[in-house]
Amino acid sequence: MAMEKNYGNPSLEAKLKDRYYYSDDTNRDFTKEVEKIGRTIAHMCYQCGTCTGSCPSAPRSSYRIRLFMRRAVLGLEDEALTDPDLWLCTTCYSCTDRCPRDIAPTDVIMAMRNLAARRDIVPRNFLKTVQAIYTTGHGVPNNDVNRAARVKLGLEAEPPTTHGFPEYIEGIKAIIDHYGLKDRADKILSEGE
């Protein structure tokens, strides 16, 4: 386990924190769980970098899919699930297309997001998206700019979705309620305030 230090100065402590990897940082069940949910052989990653090299998110952010694969291999559960970069994958599947070990890194990320959600670790914008879908049927609801653009293009202001047929929102609510997703999102969001 990591050494406890006490300098009485939080920023200095963060800078000088123990950075060793200790073998008991590994949770083997985490690797197994990720593989079970992701249905892919995450432990076979040999860290070649093809995934990050293919990733459209990597050149624009601090997201490194290869590091998450490494955490999957070593079972570094806390490090993986508490890293906000986990939520920067666009799920384009370029890494999965090219991985020479035939692993699906995208599905590893999806599995980790599932496990993070179980521990209520989800960014607020994702939770707000849940609320938006619950109330409007859309993750990104229509707005005035869009409506004007649609009219200019000769389309109805509202698309033929729940915006055009709000009576179907009830169905979407039923699905989300079935999984308790809305209550969960509300709860986490309120706790964070």
Place this chain on the structure above:
Amino acid sequence: MAEKKEARIGVFVCHCGTNIAGSIDVEAVKEYARTLPNVVHADDYQYVCSTPGQTMITDAIKEHDLTGTVVAACSPRLHEPTFRMATKVGGLNPFRFEMANIREQNSWVHMHDREGATEKAKDAVRIAVAKASLLEDLIPKSVPVEHAAMVVGGGVAGMQAALDLGNAGIKTYLIERSPTIGGRMSQLDKTFPTLDCSQCILTPKMVDVGRNENIELMTYTEVAEVEGYIGNFEITLRKKARGVLTPDEAEARGIVGGGCNGCGDCVEVCPVIKGNEFEFEMAPRKAIYIYHPQVVPNLYTVDFNTCIKCGLCVEACGEKKAIDLEMVDELIKVKVGTAILATGYDLFPIENKTEWGYKKYENVITGLEFERLICASGPTGGHLVRPSDGETPKKVAFVLCAGSRDNTGVGKPYCSRFCCMYSLKHAHQIIEKIPGAQPYLLYMDIRSFGKMYEEFYYRIQDEGAKFIRGRVANILEDPVTKNLHVFTEDTLLQRPIDLEVDMVVLASAVQPTTGADAVRKLFGVSCSQDGWMLEAHPKLNPCGTTTAGVFLAGVCQGPKDIPDTVAQAEGAASAASIPIHRGEVELEPYFAQCNEELCAGCGMCVNLCPYSALALVEKDGRKVMEVTEAKCKGCGTCGGFCPGGAIHMQHFTTPQIVAQIDAFLLGGEQ
């Protein structure tokens, strides 16, 4: 056959250290064996294959007047000969030995079920004892070995093997399907790590092959059919129509002083232009051609697929009358005692990895194309140029593991073993030849495992090559400059990279050469999961195959560099010469035998035999089946089928097999 006496069997149970004893109660198996019918002695030992273990067997045979022995140990593959020898030393016929496999088929697979494994071992011993009680004396048959060998493939492996065999006094047929020997090595510019000029060290060997009086060099020739068995292979060769006569062939046709002398007058007049395969079609050749000036034999070839038969070359050749445009393929039969396969490799078609743009972007080339472009005798006279504009590239990216170590199904799961080293060499070559050049090696691991290889890696890094640890994700071309953007992650820097270079060299994976599979099947050689030819044992018999008398050399057995290839070729030549020098080989006496009194002469077995070992012959006025023992492999197809029960399978007789089945089904209650 020895006179019949009551069976007296000795059983020896091996611990194999803890390999068997770790999951089987050896003591219980031994005690159980003592209760079995005909068993007069049972013992156990740590390692029965050791000298004291074998002495136990020989002593027990004498002491207990045994008629047969059973060893319960490992698979018979390695140690059946060991224990047969021990049985023979003890004074019995070696075929009075039976093995019970309680390791591979028992202790290793039932590691966590000691009780079940022990019971299964008892079953195996009981079954072996039942058979051992009925074993008969058998005398192996010796057949003479033809004092000649064949080597298929004229690359450096085949050449070395042929030279060794020839120098050992053995008549050797060296078969090469292309018009010249030399193989892949003759396409290389320099060799790592010594930086010898490849042609300079290979050409003398090629000339030696051409001159060796024991080597019959047959280029532009393929193996069409293989019959026979160790010592007596009858091989049909297809000598492809070359359109050109050697001086000897011309003389045989009565053309005095004629035949091809390699002058090249024909090439001048030939109107057909085609890509030269030797230069990966980066240079032209005519329809009548040689690959390069150092070919052996120095003999032109007509490419009948493109020749328009205009006859200009025939005119130019004049009195030598070396060209015959009406030539046809010729079948030639030769007899050899042993054969070595050395069919080599091709590059994996790396254009199938579409993300790297080979054959789509002009300035993406393969490692072998780089060899030709940097070689002084190559299409550019040794000036490395960009195919798009002929400019000299300054920044060159070398993509390692291009298609190797790849489990996607498009690519090869294995390491191709020499790409790391030749890419290091390529980096050295551009630094040496192009002032200000900057090579980048994009790698996953640098595998520099050979003698002086790691030192070579150190040297190239010192010379200024940059190593980026990341497998290339994709390559894009700038449509205007034709420069290439190589994308990967520098995994050590943890940053994605967009590397703009003038040229990309893909260190493509290798795969068995086209046609290797057909040759392999003709000789009855298996292949491993990865497609390469399968050696008899990966560690203890790397040159042999499961077909007696057929050996492997070079990359056809798996990727290897030149030193390893030459070493294996010398090993294969040595192994292939042993039966020839002994002059005869013993065949295991598992032949079918025909009981002529019972044989009705129906001939059904003759058609069933996969080895053409059976024939119907006339005897005493009626037809009966006759076995050519040397061809019979003892597979039992005929014996199992014969409606009259007239076929006796030695060592696998019906009573022996029935006794085994009974022993199994009846348990201990016989």
